[in-house]
Amino acid sequence: xxxxxxxxxxxxxxxxxxxxxxxxxxxxxxxxxxxxxxxxxxxxxxxxxxxxxxxxxxxxxxxxxxxxxxxxxxxxxxxxxxxxxxxxxxxxxxxxxxxxxxxxxxxxxxxxxxxxxxxxxxx
Numbered sequence: 001x002x003x004x005x006x007x008x009x010x011x012x013x014x015x016x017x018x019x020x021x022x023x024x025x026x027x028x029x030x031x032x033x034x035x036x037x038x039x040x041x042x043x044x045x046x047x048x049x050x051x052x053x054x055x056x057x058x059x060x061x062x063x064x065x066x067x068x069x070x071x072x073x074x075x076x077x078x079x080x081x082x083x084x085x086x087x088x089x090x091x092x093x094x095x096x097x098x099x100x101x102x103x104x105x106x107x108x109x110x111x112x113x114x115x116x117x118x119x120x121x122x123x
Contacts (some may be wrong), residue, residue: 002070002071003068003069003070004068004069004070004071004088005066005067005068006032006043006045006066006067006068006088007064007065007066007067008030008031008032008033008043008064009030009031009062009063009064009065010029010030010059010060010061010062010063010064010065011028011029011030011031011042011061012028012029012061013028013059013060013061014026014027014028014055014056014059014060015027015028015056015073016052016053016056017072018069020091023048023111024048024049024052025046025047025048025052026046026047026048026051026052026053026055026056027044027045027046028044028045028055028059028063029044030042030043030045030065030067031043031047031087031099035098036086041087043087043088044086044087044088045067045087045088045089045090045116046067046086046088046089046090047089047090047093048089051090051091051092051093053072055090055093058095064095064096064097065094065095065096066093066094066096067088067090067092067094068089068090068091068092068093069088069089069091069092070088070089070091071086071087071088072086072087072089073085073086073090074087075087091111
């Protein structure tokens with residue numbers, strides 16, 4: 001089973017782009033706490049479709065979020081150079097922090113947007 005659950009703060013405003021097929025893609029980093037006097041761990045998160053649009057609409061840098069997804073390892077090739085990276089493909093999230101942020105959202109059928117042909121490294 002490949003499942004990851006993270007609770008952290010968003011490191012920069014989520015950015016939405018659209019694939020050539022019109023799929024919404026939202027990318028953002030979150031930092032998870034490793035305890036007192038330890039640096040946080042940064043995670044690259046990517047979401048798709050309606051989830052991507054909702055995150056971009058409701059979240060911003062510094063806001064807490066709970067995400068659930070799967071860990072992915074990918075490679076990107078350009079000009080003869082290969083770059084390896086990992087990310088979390090999100091399939092559900094929950095609002096955290098503020099008392100008025102109690103809603104959660106889950107895609108009915110996770111769509112990881114495979115085959116995005118934009119040719120760009122996601123992070």
